[in-house]
Amino acid sequence: MNWRETLRTGLEAVRSHRLRSALTMLGILIGIAAVILTVGLGEGASAQIQSQINSLGTNLLIITPGSATSSGGVNGPLGSATTLTVQDADALASRAVAPDIAAVAPTSQTGATLIAGTRNWSTSVIGTTPGWLQTRARAMAEGRWLTAADEKNVADVTVLGPTTASKLFGASDPLGQTVDINGVPLEVVGVLKPAGESASGSNEDDQAIVPLPTMQQQIGGSRTSVDTIFVEATSAATLSAADQEADTLLLNLHGVSAANADFTINSQQSLLVGGIGVMNIMLVSVTERIREIGLRKALGATPRVIRRQFLVEASLLGLAGGVLGAAVGLAGALVLPHLIPDTVAVSPAAAAGSIAVAMLIGLVFGVYPAGRAARLAPIDALRTE
Amino acid sequence: MSLIELADVRKAYRTGSLAVAALRGITLSIPAGQYVAVMGPSGSGKSTLMHILGCLDVPTSGRYQLAGEDVSAMSEEQLAGIRNRRIGFVFQQFNLLATMPAWRNVELPLSYTRTGRAERRERAVTALGRVGLGDRVQHRPGELSGGEQQRVAVARALVTEPDLLLADEPTGNLDSGSTADILTLLGDLHAAGRTIVVITHEADVARRAERTVHLLDGLVSGDSAAPVVAQ
Numbered sequence: 001m002n003w004r005e006t007l008r009t010g011l012e013a014v015r016s017h018r019l020r021s022a023l024t025m026l027g028i029l030i031g032i033a034a035v036i037l038t039v040g041l042g043e044g045a046s047a048q049i050q051s052q053i054n055s056l057g058t059n060l061l062i063i064t065p066g067s068a069t070s071s072g073g074v075n076g077p078l079g080s081a082t083t084l085t086v087q088d089a090d091a092l093a094s095r096a097v098a099p100d101i102a103a104v105a106p107t108s109q110t111g112a113t114l115i116a117g118t119r120n121w122s123t124s125v126i127g128t129t130p131g132w133l134q135t136r137a138r139a140m141a142e143g144r145w146l147t148a149a150d151e152k153n154v155a156d157v158t159v160l161g162p163t164t165a166s167k168l169f170g171a172s173d174p175l176g177q178t179v180d181i182n183g184v185p186l187e188v189v190g191v192l193k194p195a196g197e198s199a200s201g202s203n204e205d206d207q208a209i210v211p212l213p214t215m216q217q218q219i220g221g222s223r224t225s226v227d228t229i230f231v232e233a234t235s236a237a238t239l240s241a242a243d244q245e246a247d248t249l250l251l252n253l254h255g256v257s258a259a260n261a262d263f264t265i266n267s268q269q270s271l272l273v274g275g276i277g278v279m280n281i282m283l284v285s286v287t288e289r290i291r292e293i294g295l296r297k298a299l300g301a302t303p304r305v306i307r308r309q310f311l312v313e314a315s316l317l318g319l320a321g322g323v324l325g326a327a328v329g330l331a332g333a334l335v336l337p338h339l340i341p342d343t344v345a346v347s348p349a350a351a352a353g354s355i356a357v358a359m360l361i362g363l364v365f366g367v368y369p370a371g372r373a374a375r376l377a378p379i380d381a382l383r384t385e
Numbered sequence: 386m387s388l389i390e391l392a393d394v395r396k397a398y399r400t401g402s403l404a405v406a407a408l409r410g411i412t413l414s415i416p417a418g419q420y421v422a423v424m425g426p427s428g429s430g431k432s433t434l435m436h437i438l439g440c441l442d443v444p445t446s447g448r449y450q451l452a453g454e455d456v457s458a459m460s461e462e463q464l465a466g467i468r469n470r471r472i473g474f475v476f477q478q479f480n481l482l483a484t485m486p487a488w489r490n491v492e493l494p495l496s497y498t499r500t501g502r503a504e505r506r507e508r509a510v511t512a513l514g515r516v517g518l519g520d521r522v523q524h525r526p527g528e529l530s531g532g533e534q535q536r537v538a539v540a541r542a543l544v545t546e547p548d549l550l551l552a553d554e555p556t557g558n559l560d561s562g563s564t565a566d567i568l569t570l571l572g573d574l575h576a577a578g579r580t581i582v583v584i585t586h587e588a589d590v591a592r593r594a595e596r597t598v599h600l601l602d603g604l605v606s607g608d609s610a611a612p613v614v615a616q
Contacts, residue, residue: 005496016484295480298441299541300469300497302462379441382476 006305010312014320020285025321028361032325032354033332059102059239060135061231061246064264083254083262084226086212089129091249092231098245100238105132106226108215114208115180116168123164125181125208127215127226135230136195136204143175143190146211154213159190163206179208184218186210286310286373293373294381303374310370311363318362322355329354388548388580389415389438394447394457396433407433408444409603415582417548420575422591423584425600432553434600435584439472439551440464452548469497473542477554479534481526481541487513488522491541498545512540516570532563539570550574552583556590568593 014021065083089106092098107128114121132138133145141162150157158179165174165188174188195204216223233242250263286293293306301309330351396408407430415421425431436442437449440456443464449457456467468474473494481490492509500508513522516536526534535555542550552571556564572593575581583594591597599607 009496012484291478291480292482295482296493296497297465298439298468298474299494300465302465302497304462305497377442379436382441382480 003308006308006312007316009309010316013309013313014316017285021317021320024317025324028318028321028358029325029328031361032322032358033329059233059235059242060137061233061239061243063229063231063246063250064227065225065262084229085224086226088250088253089226089229091253092229092246093131097249098242100234100242100245101231102234103131103134103232105129105135105230106212107132107228107230108212108221108226109228110215110219110221112181112208112219114164114168116177119168119170121164121167123161123167123206123208125210125215125219127210127212127219127221129212131232132209132230135232138195138204139193141191141193143188145190146209150211151213154217155211156184156186156214156218157189157211158186159192159209160188161192161205161207161209162194164208165191167206181208181210182219184214186214283369283372285313286369286376289373290376290381293376294378297376297378298382306376307370307374310373311366314366314370315359315362318366319355319359321362322358325358326351326355387414388417388419388452389413389582390448390450391437392448392450394437394444394449396430396437396442397445406603408437410447411600411603411605413598413605413608415580417580418575418578419596420571420579420581420594421583422594422597423582423600424586424588424591424597425606426586428602429600430603431584431586431600433603435551435553435582438549438582439474440467465497469494470545471548473545473547473550475535475538475542475550475552475555477557479526479531479538479558481534481537483526486523486525487518487529487537487540490526490537491544493541494545508544509540512544513537515543516540530563531559532566535559535563535567536570539567539574543574548580550579550581552581554585555583556585556587564590 063084084106086106089104092101093104105128107126109124109126111122112125114123114125126132128146129151130146130148133140140159143159146157146159149155158181160168160174160179168174168179169177174191177188178185179188180186192205192209210219212226215221231242231246233239247258247261251258251261254262256262296306297303391411391413394408394411395406398405398407409430411430411434423431423434433442437444440451440459441464443449443459444457447457448455451467451471454467456464459467482493485493488506488509491512492505495505495508510519510522513519516539518533518536518540521529521533521537526537529537535558539550539555542552550571555571556567559567568590571581571583575595581594583590585591597607597609598605599609
């Protein structure tokens with residue numbers, strides 16, 4: 001059976017199981033539309049959109065102290081709410097120990113009132129390391145980002161979110177100006193590009209970022225522990241490997257077993273939801289069509305042909321879901337600016353990229369069901385009533 | 386050389402730690418052109434024998450030669466090719482794909498060969514004509530009676546011009562009228578030179594064949610010319 005033939009069979013299967021196909025596509029559609037809108041809401045720069053999709057969707061790990069155990073309580077020794085340290089972050093950043101981790105950013109956060117001249121503005125102050133910019137997939141609008149030297153010298157510098165900058169300095173240029181945080185005068189060296197709201201709803205554009213040592217030694221807060229460690233995997237494919245490495249490393253460093261871990265690792269995987277939807281439906285489809293697979297095998301279909309047929313079907317569903325999701329996302333991008341004050345910028349590259357990602361999701365998550373179908377013994381398959 | 390040569394074929398299934406011997410040494414030779422019925426009570430091993438004859442499964446030990454080729458040690462890919470070229474299946478449940486019209490069902494085995502689309506369709510339509518369904522080419526299985534569906538299945542089994550037509554309880558789901566139709570059709574095909582093996586537990590079906598092989602507890606308990614001999 002050649003590719004054209006397989007494609008035709010795949011199309012027929014998608015068409016003849018309309019409800020099932022529609023539900024699968026819906027999962028991807030929502031995922032893709034959400035990604036297009038989140039990306040489009042904050043960011044117009046097309047060059048960054050592909051990496052934005054990745055960081056929003058698949059390769060960021062968020063490590064927080066404490067562990068939500070199934071029994072409900074937070075498990076761990078006394079003071080378990082502050083169990084992550086700068087040393088943990090340093091260890092995670094080691095290429096030798098954790099080869100699948102690309103960047104690490106320990107952060108410590110506090111609320112403070114910022115004073116610039118006669119204006120003041122209350123917002124969150126984040127102490128972190130230079131890796132933060134990459135792990136959070138942010139970019140600079142002007143000025144420079146924090147450097148390793150800032151960290152080493154406990155430099156009195158800060159980078160402001162765009163909202164914070166305009167609240168404190170209005171239309172005038174914030175670069176080189178001084179901001180006073182908890183009595184510590186800091187020089188504004190840079191301003192971030194806007195990013196919109198995070199998944200948890202906090203405003204990513206309203207914050208002041210300072211070097212972690214500056215935060216710990218001058219502004220206040222704990223001297224050793226950090227609130228969150230952001231970890232970026234080297235790629236979407238190595239996310240679970242990076243998760244494993246971080247988990248093993250931290251368990252070792254803290255000398256605890258997995259059962260009473262004093263930290264929690266979360267990954268942001270919105271696209272994964274769509275992918276798992278495809279896998280689920282394809283598995284159902286394999287079960288539902290066990291007789292068809294058995295029959296095709298009895299009539300001479302080789303395992304390879306069967307695998308190909310299911311892969312083609314899964315990527316067709318992914319593609320269709322991606323196209324529809326992009327359409328909904330773009331429609332949303334046209335409508336949303338009339339409802340909220342923010343602008344929505346969606347580039348063709350973002351739409352095309354997310355369609356490609358959707359098709360890839362179908363393909364990747366179709367592999368397991370397709371393998372299952374190909375391995376079915378024809379007699380077992382035919383015997384099923 | 387016979388079309389089918391089975392030499393001391395054994396098959397054991399493993400369920401957990403328990404090994405169940407389904408076939409315990411079958412030696413059987415079927416020449417080309419013969420019409421054979423395989424009979425036996427349930428549990429006698431006739432389904433297992435059908436799976437091995439149909440290359441849907443391989444024996445645990447023993448040799449199976451089909452048209453001179455030893456298929457007992459072939460890979461899954463090779464077996465798929467053998468099934469495609471040499472064997473036409475007719476199942477009790479018809480096993481037609483409900484979403485496709487009759488001719489698409491019939492051309493299915495050809496889609497796993499290197500046959501072009503136009504030729505596939507032409508051969509499918511010819512095969513449907515041969516089973517008396519020349520006017521039902523575009524009908525879907527749901528629009529056909531049970532007997533007609535089974536005739537579509539026979540057409541599908543014939544479309545690749547296989548060496549062996551293997552039917553597993555072909556009339557098990559049919560009323561008496563359709564049963565007679567299908568048995569007449571099989572008889573005609575045999576008269577035209579086809580090798581046919583029918584697995585059945587119905588004496589009426591077995592009586593049409595020229596030879597009956599009886600199985601009991603995984604062994605051949607009787608092998609005779611039809612009709613059934615009392616044991």
